[in-house]
Amino acid sequence: MKAVYINSVGSISSQKTFDNSSFLDEIISYDDNIILAVDPNYKDYISPANSRRMAKGVKMGVVASKIALNEANLDTVDAIITGTGMGCLKDSKKFLSAIIDNDEQFLTPTSFIQSTHNTVGGQIALGLQCKGYNFTYVHASISFESAVLDAKLMLENNEANTVLVGGVDEIEDYTCSLHKLVNHIKKEKVNSTDLLYSKTEGAVFSEGANFFVLSNLKQDSSYAQIVAISTYNTLKTNITDVANTFLKENNLNIEAIDLLVLGNNGDVTYDRFYNELSSGIFENTQQVYYKHLCGEFNTASSFGVWLASKILKTQKLPEAVKLNDIQGSNYKTILLYNQYRGENHSFTLLRRC
Amino acid sequence: MSKGIAITGMGIISSIGNNVEENYRSLIEGKTGISRISKIKTLHKDHIMVGEIAFTNQELEQQIGLTPDNNYSRTALLGVTAAKQAIQNAGISNINKYKTGLISATSVGGMDKTEAYYHDYFENKATQKYIAGHHAGDSTQKIAEQLGIEQSLVTTISTACSSAANAIMLGARLIKSGQLDRVIVGGSDCLSKFTINGFKTLMILSDTYNTPFDENRKGLNLGEAAAFLVLESDKVVQTESKTVLAYVKGYGNANDAYHQTASSENGDGATLAMQKALKVAELSSSDIDYINAHGTATGNNDLSEGQAILRVFDKGVPDFSSTKAYTGHTLAAAGAIEAVYSVLALQNNVVYPNLNFKTQMKEFSMTPQLELKEKELHTVLSNSLGFGGNCSTIIFSKKQ
Numbered sequence: 001m002k003a004v005y006i007n008s009v010g011s012i013s014s015q016k017t018f019d020n021s022s023f024l025d026e027i028i029s030y031d032d033n034i035i036l037a038v039d040p041n042y043k044d045y046i047s048p049a050n051s052r053r054m055a056k057g058v059k060m061g062v063v064a065s066k067i068a069l070n071e072a073n074l075d076t077v078d079a080i081i082t083g084t085g086m087g088c089l090k091d092s093k094k095f096l097s098a099i100i101d102n103d104e105q106f107l108t109p110t111s112f113i114q115s116t117h118n119t120v121g122g123q124i125a126l127g128l129q130c131k132g133y134n135f136t137y138v139h140a141s142i143s144f145e146s147a148v149l150d151a152k153l154m155l156e157n158n159e160a161n162t163v164l165v166g167g168v169d170e171i172e173d174y175t176c177s178l179h180k181l182v183n184h185i186k187k188e189k190v191n192s193t194d195l196l197y198s199k200t201e202g203a204v205f206s207e208g209a210n211f212f213v214l215s216n217l218k219q220d221s222s223y224a225q226i227v228a229i230s231t232y233n234t235l236k237t238n239i240t241d242v243a244n245t246f247l248k249e250n251n252l253n254i255e256a257i258d259l260l261v262l263g264n265n266g267d268v269t270y271d272r273f274y275n276e277l278s279s280g281i282f283e284n285t286q287q288v289y290y291k292h293l294c295g296e297f298n299t300a301s302s303f304g305v306w307l308a309s310k311i312l313k314t315q316k317l318p319e320a321v322k323l324n325d326i327q328g329s330n331y332k333t334i335l336l337y338n339q340y341r342g343e344n345h346s347f348t349l350l351r352r353c
Numbered sequence: 354m355s356k357g358i359a360i361t362g363m364g365i366i367s368s369i370g371n372n373v374e375e376n377y378r379s380l381i382e383g384k385t386g387i388s389r390i391s392k393i394k395t396l397h398k399d400h401i402m403v404g405e406i407a408f409t410n411q412e413l414e415q416q417i418g419l420t421p422d423n424n425y426s427r428t429a430l431l432g433v434t435a436a437k438q439a440i441q442n443a444g445i446s447n448i449n450k451y452k453t454g455l456i457s458a459t460s461v462g463g464m465d466k467t468e469a470y471y472h473d474y475f476e477n478k479a480t481q482k483y484i485a486g487h488h489a490g491d492s493t494q495k496i497a498e499q500l501g502i503e504q505s506l507v508t509t510i511s512t513a514c515s516s517a518a519n520a521i522m523l524g525a526r527l528i529k530s531g532q533l534d535r536v537i538v539g540g541s542d543c544l545s546k547f548t549i550n551g552f553k554t555l556m557i558l559s560d561t562y563n564t565p566f567d568e569n570r571k572g573l574n575l576g577e578a579a580a581f582l583v584l585e586s587d588k589v590v591q592t593e594s595k596t597v598l599a600y601v602k603g604y605g606n607a608n609d610a611y612h613q614t615a616s617s618e619n620g621d622g623a624t625l626a627m628q629k630a631l632k633v634a635e636l637s638s639s640d641i642d643y644i645n646a647h648g649t650a651t652g653n654n655d656l657s658e659g660q661a662i663l664r665v666f667d668k669g670v671p672d673f674s675s676t677k678a679y680t681g682h683t684l685a686a687a688g689a690i691e692a693v694y695s696v697l698a699l700q701n702n703v704v705y706p707n708l709n710f711k712t713q714m715k716e717f718s719m720t721p722q723l724e725l726k727e728k729e730l731h732t733v734l735s736n737s738l739g740f741g742g743n744c745s746t747i748i749f750s751k752k753q
Contacts, residue, residue: 080608085488096464096471099547103396107550112554113555113740116513128610133606134606134742135512136741137508138459153527153532181475231506231507232504233497233506235504298488343494344494
């Protein structure tokens, strides 16, 4: 079985992450319950004609993938695998509201065409003229992890040598108003630095796109090796048992983990899964979190992988992401854990290469 | 030879039957499930025809044994119904005895509830339970719960009309690589105003019975359905002395990279998908005995797919037919529906007739199978092609 590497990254988030030469040098702090991604100059990457047709999610996906391809010095890839929890919300909403408000009359197909979950994957393929394998995963908070798992399977078995993998989700007003009704979005505005101390229900919603070129061929620019990834629809027992089993399957003990990257989103009901690990078996491990920087969305964990990749490559750890006081220096092995509302848990194991 | 992955169980609910036996009977009797729409109030009711499942949501809820406070979309109800049949058919009593995953496919997800309660959500608290059920992964989570699959690999694919074929493909790869011992794969999609109006604006909905591969085809009929297959490793098959229904022998996925919704005239994507599937199966095109075509009966699909078939089967096109005239186009579920039909074809050695065909297409001379044909079948190739250029092919075989 071949090893799988992260050869490049491309990130669009509510931080200025689209420039690969910097690494959270300046942190944008928010005081809100819904935050948006910082736009790169889309015109640098997409023609104005194409850009006009694309909703923000598609634009973010296409541009993040181009940033990743540029860094890997590739024109195309063997496969494109996308994860998106909610899909193309803006165009779905546009078409749905037109159906309802106009009683199924006077409709145009444009927003319907752009509304399918695989629009981002399809548009990337179209732009690259990439006729290879093309999948889109849409399973809530493991949409991105499913894409990585699939890519890893392909690369390990030499079904492909380069795979573009990414997670993308966009903010849309109507959907947010529904999520506010059921308290999935926090009622109150929260300052980024206070996120984990809010003691209230719900999360701060956001959007973003994080794309990566994965390959079974290491290159000078490689960030990390993806050692293992596992997803779990539910928990039978508790997350500690699952973590222990995952480490054992990879012949590792807790001491081998140099850094734990957690997906805490400040939801008083569900952060207990993270807290169980951070104050339990990983109590003596250095820990970081990131959703105060990028917000919560179904593929926010792809920002976590971006963060871990940057830490492994630069061996620098931004002050703003520190969750505990333990100081590390030589970052070799990073474990990531994420879940959303108690379901769809995932562990990802990265190693310095 | 490349080894196939064993299929040990199947379940299905569609407009031509509520289980595998009923579906098969309709197929061989040439009985269509296409009718006027009755369960969705739509302005287009007199101008479209659909493949609608007879059961109401309440009836499905009762059959599954759900309490009234459930928040199941129709996609979830259909999916659970078909997946439970598949488990039963595979004779599985203890689902967690082996490392078992679930891969489902959907395009509509919980859209039926969102469109029904679009404004009500803000006024009627009782409807708000459906909000969390909108996303595509929700029906899959519910199917996993109903099957008792815990702490496992459970995911959802949405690549438009090729989705379920891709679920089968991923499932086969996960078993091949040893990551899972058993995986339930398939898809579910219900009818919705969203898809009816979407395809209507694209002007590819027929106002009458759809006619695949006919020169005068007027477009597709939408359908609703769910189907699931149980794939098991050789180890499980041997240990449990399982009856194998057929094998997933080959699979191929490619992108047409031509247009967001239309297929290229030469069918590049479909050609590549079929070629890749043959390569994985280590078969040549002459080994294929029957093609269950995607054949949606739109002008674009049947021409593009037809050209692709001619390119791949340049030494002679085997018997082929589309079963869309029976079920309508069941979108993300189609690949699983037609996988069940392909396995039934292998088991019973029959080629289903392509209903409603009258006039030969002028672009090529190949004609679909028009009568029920009995012949020994060894391999069946099934195509699923979708928006976003997604093209998928699965090859099923009698022998491993």
